[in-house]
Amino acid sequence: MPTVIDSLAERHRRPASGGSRALVLSTRSVPPRQSLDFWHDAVLATLVGMDIATDGPTYDAALRTDHLGSLRITMVEGDPGRVHRSPRLIARGDGRDILVALQSSGRAHVEQDGRTTELRAGDIGFFETVRPFRATFPERFQLKIFTVPRELLGRSEADMRRLTARAVRPSGGLPALLTPMLERLADTSEAYTTPVAERLADAAVDLIAATAAARLGEDSAGRPGADRVLLMRIKTFIRWHLSDSGLTPRAVAQAHGISVRYLHRLFEAEDTTVSRWIRELRLYECRRELRAPAAEPVSLSRVARRWGFTGAARFSRAFRGTFGMSPTEWLDRERASRRTGEAPCRPDR
Template identity: 65%
Template sequence: MTGEADIEERRGQVFCTSSVPARESLEFWHDAVLATLVGMDIRAEGGTYDATMRTDRLGELRITTVDCDPGEVHRGSGYVARGDGTEVFVAVQASGTAQVEQDGRYTELRPGDIAFFETVRPYRTRFPERFQLKIFAVPRGLLGQPESALGRITARAIRPVGGLAALLSPFMARLADTSESYSGPVADRLADSAVGLLAAAAAQQLDTEPAELPGAERVLLLRVQRFIRWHLADADLTPAAIARAHGISVRYLHRLFEQEGTTVVHWIRRLRLQECRRELPDATSMGSVARRWGFSGAPHFGRAFRREYGTSPTDWLLGERARLSPEAS
């Protein structure tokens, strides 16, 4: 077993699961996350885990970049009660996607998106594909917001489509990649600038906060989304079936998703495509993967894939296999 003391020696450096036997990789990673970030449960298929972490400090900021296999993390009330949540996490999704739940809200992070995580309340995040995440741990007082306000900006995707978000996302990502290059007064000034931008982003989120669904509707929407994820492989997962399972009308179901800026059909299709994309590089049959995740066959899957990603699954797969081949290293 890898102990916490062993992990402590690695803080501020790069370490990865390849440094231990494969059977110990998930336990090693659990200890690393506990020592470097906060306590949380980590689940992955197969019981082994391929992950790398680089952590550094820049002024008041702790910056951690993780590059990991698919999986799920859950910071439950037991971990929260241990009192290690002295910071607010601001995460930049560098690659892959993340499905985040906190404070009764759910959002999906795509590459370039930014999100706030509150560490004094439970949260759950699912990563359906390999991903890279850049996490900035910010002392909560530096954001200039009361506790009640911080609880209103978690689990909201800040898209880098314009304004402050378009400036903040690439700046924070680049800062994480180059943090080791800075020291002394330069490092302190960059950290101050980053904290100022993050505080401005938090304030802007509160100023432009969209109208919340009523509390009961929010709970219902989360329940519907969980139901969809549990039944994602079911080819009969239709709006009518979902509405019937929850005792609501199809019209009301569509209304719940409309207020989230999407449709129930698109939400299902996107999750299915993510699962297919995760399996395709190791699959022998594209059609079998497509049918396993609710598509009628390869043609149906191919049309949906091209509509979502702008390329065919065959071309995407060729690019992935070329990228992952030893000759490409």
């Protein structure tokens, strides 16, 4: 009976269809003696840098990675092994996103922030990429990993320290909704057109954020439930109206029948401000659109206005202030990396 890796390996040998967003990488596409080095490079290019150890000199694994709106989805299947996100790799700056991993099959023993736990089939785990973590896979496994931009999840570093290395089991409540949704989303990601994909990604991020909030609410430090729900509604509203240049804190507050002061207090609990959160979302969307292959030259001004910036100059100042380079410099590096076949330049990672 063919396995997932068999199908991935076969797809790696076939030309991708013209409309496909997915990238498929398999160790079966290289000589066995090169398989482990190939896998190191594949994981670095699609997730983050990790040290990978196995019991033998070769490794049988494959992955499929796809972008669905604001999410990057990576489905991984591999032999038993061990991974370590070490301080040495973190120092290279190749990861500031949150990894939300769904254990589809097999088991994983994970360790981060002084805790260890076992992920079983159906469980979900949160991984923080700016701090070390380890995972051991004692048997053949399949993972579906959702890379979530930190600004979309809206959790502080202190919150994330309470979420990592804790198994979110689908026994009831929000996890019982989240697990099957993520499972199906990963399996069918290529079937959706871009507008549908973006809406599904927004819904998935909202459900992931709600699940994280519920987990944090189990501790006494969690915010009151009404505030969490309201904040989720506000963030969803902001995402849907991101292209509106009139999306100000006052407009957001009026749309939800609350005072601007109360709105600011909600975002203070996230270690950010309303305006900064809106600006970071807009920059993320602009960067995502600029990165996508285009048949015609990209107009920075048009992209900036499409996502709510009032002009190219304001967009460029915000981009440089956040990423340390102008949009033009970043775009030139992206294009150069595509020509040379290197991993894309990610100034925020």
